[in-house]
Amino acid sequence: DAKTTQPPSMDCAEGRAANLPCNHSTISGNEYVYWYRQIHSQGPQYIIHGLKNNETNEMASLIITEDRKSSTLILPHATLRDTAVYYCIVRGTGTASKLTFGTGTRLQVTL
Amino acid sequence: GAVVSQHPSRVICKSGTSVKIECRSLDFQATTMFWYRQFPKQSLMLMATSNEGSKATYEQGVEKDKFLINHASLTLSTLTVTSAHPEDSSFYICSARAFGGGYETQYFGPGTRLLVL
Numbered sequence: 001d002a003k004t005t006q007p008p009s010m011d012c013a014e015g016r017a018a019n020l021p022c023n024h025s026t027i028s029g030n031e032y033v034y035w036y037r038q039i040h041s042q043g044p045q046y047i048i049h050g051l052k053n054n055e056t057n058e059m060a061s062l063i064i065t066e067d068r069k070s071s072t073l074i075l076p077h078a079t080l081r082d083t084a085v086y087y088c089i090v091r092g093t094g095t096a097s098k099l100t101f102g103t104g105t106r107l108q109v110t111l
Numbered sequence: 112g113a114v115v116s117q118h119p120s121r122v123i124c125k126s127g128t129s130v131k132i133e134c135r136s137l138d139f140q141a142t143t144m145f146w147y148r149q150f151p152k153q154s155l156m157l158m159a160t161s162n163e164g165s166k167a168t169y170e171q172g173v174e175k176d177k178f179l180i181n182h183a184s185l186t187l188s189t190l191t192v193t194s195a196h197p198e199d200s201s202f203y204i205c206s207a208r209a210f211g212g213g214y215e216t217q218y219f220g221p222g223t224r225l226l227v228l
Contacts, residue, residue, distance in 0.1 A: 036219075045219070087154075098160065
């Protein structure tokens with residue numbers, strides 16, 4: 001599975017949009033981009049995933065560039081409860097595929 | 112999203128004892144379950160992958176005789192830490208994925224914090 005690169009930390013004011021970038025320049029055609037977050041001392045929470053089209057759900061939007069080498073997770077109106085470590089993970093298809101976690105981005109939402 | 116539970120949420124044991132952690136998928140059938148370990152201030156590290164009814168596949172460096180994994184049904188997997196030592200103290204997290212072509216979403220349990228004295 002392709003490796004991802006994320007900034008180690010970001011700050012965002014409450015109520016503002018949080019835009020978390022992720023680079024995955026070696027992604028291959030059948031690999032999906034997944035986003036999870038981990039709030040302190042909890043298990044990771046699924047946020048969203050996509051292949052090549054932009055995706056939106058009740059939690060966030062995922063914007064994938066046309067060449068698929070990078071993506072951005074957007075939390076439209078960040079709240080203090082969105083403070084967490086956000087992981088961008090590339091995973092292939094197939095029953096043997098695995099989610100491999102990098103170091104993620106620590107998002108701090110402030111008043 | 113789908114719900115994955117773990118039990119216990121926290122356990123303290125003496126060195127040399129064995130500890131069993133249960134992982135259940137509550138509202139879906141999980142053909143594949145994963146066990147991760149997370150040390151303080153570090154990311155999750157995959158320990159092993161288990162498919163229902165077959166032996167688990169362990170990641171490099173993970174001792175299969177120390178971390179026994181049983182995936183006896185489509186909704187239950189157990190991790191047994193045998194002869195636990197203080198260095199096994201960690202946050203253990205299970206994850207479950209439904210049957211399919213591999214693109215299915217994987218859901219995580221809340222984690223079990225193990226402290227070995």
